Amino acid sequence: MTRVLVINSGSSSLKLQILDTAVEGELAWALVERISESVGTLTVRRSDLTGAPAEERTAEAEFPDHTAALGRVLELAEELHVHPTDLEVEAIGHRVVHGGPAFHEPIEVTPEVEADIEELEVLAPLHNPANLRGIRVARELLPGLPHVAVFDTGFFHTLPAAAHTYAIDRETATKWDLRRYGFHGTSHEFVSRRTADILGRPYGEINQIVLHLGNGASASAIDGGRAMDTSMGLTPLEGLVMGTRPGDLDPGLIIHLIRDRGMSPEDVSTLLNRRSGLEGLSGARDFRELLARVDDGDVDATLAYDVVIHRLRRYIGGYWAVLGDVDAITFTAGVGENVARLRADALATLRGWGVEIDTEANENGTGERIISAPGSRVTVLVVPTDEELAIARACDEVLGLGK
Numbered sequence: 001m002t003r004v005l006v007i008n009s010g011s012s013s014l015k016l017q018i019l020d021t022a023v024e025g026e027l028a029w030a031l032v033e034r035i036s037e038s039v040g041t042l043t044v045r046r047s048d049l050t051g052a053p054a055e056e057r058t059a060e061a062e063f064p065d066h067t068a069a070l071g072r073v074l075e076l077a078e079e080l081h082v083h084p085t086d087l088e089v090e091a092i093g094h095r096v097v098h099g100g101p102a103f104h105e106p107i108e109v110t111p112e113v114e115a116d117i118e119e120l121e122v123l124a125p126l127h128n129p130a131n132l133r134g135i136r137v138a139r140e141l142l143p144g145l146p147h148v149a150v151f152d153t154g155f156f157h158t159l160p161a162a163a164h165t166y167a168i169d170r171e172t173a174t175k176w177d178l179r180r181y182g183f184h185g186t187s188h189e190f191v192s193r194r195t196a197d198i199l200g201r202p203y204g205e206i207n208q209i210v211l212h213l214g215n216g217a218s219a220s221a222i223d224g225g226r227a228m229d230t231s232m233g234l235t236p237l238e239g240l241v242m243g244t245r246p247g248d249l250d251p252g253l254i255i256h257l258i259r260d261r262g263m264s265p266e267d268v269s270t271l272l273n274r275r276s277g278l279e280g281l282s283g284a285r286d287f288r289e290l291l292a293r294v295d296d297g298d299v300d301a302t303l304a305y306d307v308v309i310h311r312l313r314r315y316i317g318g319y320w321a322v323l324g325d326v327d328a329i330t331f332t333a334g335v336g337e338n339v340a341r342l343r344a345d346a347l348a349t350l351r352g353w354g355v356e357i358d359t360e361a362n363e364n365g366t367g368e369r370i371i372s373a374p375g376s377r378v379t380v381l382v383v384p385t386d387e388e389l390a391i392a393r394a395c396d397e398v399l400g401l402g403k
């Protein structure tokens with residue numbers, strides 16, 4: 001049995017989970033939102049897997065920084081007897097979005113590793129500083145436990161050069177490490193391994209397309225466990241249409257906005273990270289809200305939905321061609337796991353390619369399941385992702401804890 005505290009630190013939020021890798025369940029969970037705003041919210045929850053009844057504490061207060069937020073979480077965790085010490089946590093796993101060219105595998109955090117992650121901030125200014133803040137605060141408040149960094153880019157370090165190379169001047173690209181890195185790797189690996197298990201086939205022998213569709217969205221093409229392509233690139237902006245990000249667009253558009261339309265690079269960053277995708281097209285970044293508006297006949301929401309589906313089809317078809325043949329297509333994350341209509345629409349044109357959806361399984365089933373018809377040549381699945389469990393397992397492996 002290994003117990004791991006997994007921390008996902010964002011710029012204004014902190015998500016924590018204590019997991020037991022043996023029972024693969026969550027013992028405790030905490031979320032702090034709106035850190036550094038005048039009123040922040042905090043929830044700490046104990047699960048009944050601890051042996052005690054489930055219980056929750058919430059607080060509304062100002063959390064000026066991540067140190068204050070984590071400090072308060074630990075106080076409430078102590079009251080609920082789910083402090084890492086009470087639960088005999090052996091390691092702390094941190095999600096780090098960008099591993100850059102240096103980090104492929106999960107690694108125990110040392111002062112040198114911290115410094116190297118800090119150097120990567122230039123490649124991921126919206127994510128890595130927040131992840132690093134989480135690492136620093138946790139090392140300060142929870143010393144004496146090993147801390148492990150797990151990188152979202154890790155699974156994609158095996159991308160073939162043809163897939164990760166941007167067709168720009170090589171000298172410039174090399175000088176600044178400009179290439180496609182890919183993100184959500186922990187999820188793509190977790191889901192693709194699980195898919196192989198469900199199919200009862202060796203991971204190394206099947207070709208898969210994985211569609212991770214949440215607020216952020218990405219697709220991957222995986223050949224025998226090796227990632228051959230993925231839709232996100234140097235940053236998590238490329239690829240599929242997302243909640244607030246556009247995915248693929250002509251880079252000429254950015255030059256045009258800055259050079260000819262007077263927008264600053266900061267304005268463009270805000271446009272592309274916060275005011276694009278579903279939000280930009282329809283004003284609804286949340287897929288549930290988008291679907292409600294589609295059903296009401298809202299023109300903007302309908303166009304947004306159509307753009308999402310069109311882009312998905314382009315990626316699925318493209319990845320099919322990259323792989324040559326496909327054994328499984330798997331949907332995961334908030335939208336992928338919950339929106340039957342989107343799954344059916346994304347694959348609707350692929351009947352001739354051997355993809356046949358079982359309408360009943362797609363629309364009425366829940367949780368992990370096969371949603372293709374028994375006769376479908378390609379198996380289509382829904383597999384809920386669990387990045388925290390994957391991070392906990394990675395800690396186990398790096399530190400050799402479970403042995």
Ligand code: ADP
Pocket residue numbers: 213214215216243285286287288289333334335338339
């Ligand atoms: P992230 O981890 O990237 O923040 P999630 O994987 O939690 O995102 O996915 C969030 C998205 O999933 C939101 O757009 C949300 O509306 C959508 N979603 C979650 N549950 C449902 C549901 N039952 N029906 C439709 N959409 C859902």
